[in-house]
Amino acid sequence: MRKISSVLLKRSITSSFSHFSTTSSCTRSSFQYANLVVEKNTKKQRLPSDPSKLGFGRYFSNHMIDIDWDVKEGWFAPKIKPFQNFAIHPASKVLHYAQQIFEGLKAYYGVDGKIRVFRPELNMERMRRSARRSTLPDFNTREALLLIDELIRIDADLVPKTDQASLYIRPMMFATDQHLGIGESAQAKWACFTAITGSYFNYDRGIRLLADPEMVRSWKGGVGQYKMGCNYAPTIFVGKMAAMHDCDQAMWLSGEDRLVTEAGAMNLFMLWTNEDNELELITPPTDSGLLLPGITRQSVVELAKEWNLMKVSETNFTMSQLARAVQEKRVHEFFVSGTAANVGPVSEILHCDKEKGIMEKLLIPTMSSKMQLYKRLHTALSDIHYGRIEKPEWQRIVEL
Incomplete structure (x- = not known):
């Protein structure tokens, strides 16, 4: 010793x-x-x-x-x-x-x-x-x-x-x-x-998400914003349900408004043309307490703001807003972020709309998007990880 x-x-x-x-x-x-x-x-x-x-x-x-x-x-x-x-x-x-x-x-x-x-x-x-x-x-x-x-x-x-x-x-x-x-x-x-x-993922075909409003990961006043083991055990069953529908992860919805919050254990982003006809990168805010404040999420937000290619917002959006925007072809990319996943493209969301009694498949053109923002973010973060880009405030070098 x-x-x-x-x-x-x-x-x-x-x-x-x-x-x-x-x-x-x-x-x-x-x-x-x-x-x-x-x-x-x-x-x-x-x-x-x-x-x-x-x-x-x-x-x-x-x-x-x-x-x-x-x-x-x-x-x-x-x-x-x-x-x-x-x-x-x-x-x-x-x-x-x-x-x-x-x-x-x-x-x-x-x-x-x-x-x-x-x-x-x-x-x-x-x-x-x-x-x-x-x-x-x-x-x-x-x-x-x-x-x-x-x-x-x-x-x-x-x-x-x-x-x-x-x-x-x-x-x-x-x-x-x-x-x-x-x-x-x-x-x-x-x-x-x-x-x-x-x-963590095979991104060749994009990630498929299952959105079922009856399955809830977090709620106001709960502990969704903390990285506790108790948050993860209840999600395993829902992950099995997602796999039964040929999906990779669950997309978590919250409340009567069905706020879009997270996907699996990852944060998520949507690049869309919003109702004001602005190109916008949007991600749910962390101040609600409903989702984990991811370090990769924070880095994506900061990079996107540095690049100044579009409006960047940390704002709530609902499942109905998402579905309508997809139908109106205003959603250009949808992607997840996390330590394990880095930035990964979402190609499909399977929405269980039990009020209408239907299973709605939303096809997202992330992989064919002209902008390929998800890929640019993935590459930029990887370049920082492996030292191809120097960003000292984000890189702690371990002296050997």
Whole structure:
């Protein structure tokens, strides 16, 4: 076991490091990178030679971060240790009351040989908001990022050296209190592991969405804006329903007005000619609390505003507005955004209009659009991810 000093922030861990004494000291307000203890894994992950065989989230790297918290003692020293199973008590609150949050971000091997993480400070701030809503302990964004940097450094050889794959990073926190009572947890665990991952979707034919107003993901006053595990379990059944209709994901509608909110676990955008005959890129607003404020979503909005090619609006729109605009051939593109998906084109929406007793198929000309905005956004983000475009404020470089 070795303890890593804060003076080594910009150096990789090697076997030549001195051995420091291990400490069990705790910090109340946040875990600290300076207290990090590292145990190297002697076993190495074997990966398929073809990146197209990776899939999403099936191959895990060699190490993980593990940090415990106690309401009386505060945060214990963080550990990076060999990737392994957790050992938790059967009465842990996470297993009974879904007191759990997580994040998803990626590291990319750049064309210049540098490893970049895309806007990770936004993920950590979102994770802290989720923690507060879940009554889980707070932590310091900077300290979390330093630990994630170190985890990536240790497993840097597993960051795919291709622009067809990346290293997916999964920070998480969950309640470990051994008590079958609903209430705040007196113990918790913060952890992070990584997965070598390929493409999430096959975009050759475009994504098909099922819109059924009876299936609801979030509601006003709920927790749709937070990245909690409890938001995802109810969507799996609806995903199976979508697959039965030859669709890839569900498109979530909300309220009597059937507001269009999200698609699967992704944000969505529509490029259309609006009722005022303006070319407009529109996406549902995050201040409603109905949808997750995605980092890729925010980046798409910011890029589109920088390009100044059309009006860009964060505004609600309804299923009836969408259907009418499609029928009037005013919808030019419809696409989704997310960490796993990047930007993906939607080619078809299957709308269950039970008031009319019909299943309405809306064909979206995204793939044949002359503007190809979705493709331009996808390319721009990929270029930033892999360092073909320098945008330092969006790129955290992990020093090796």
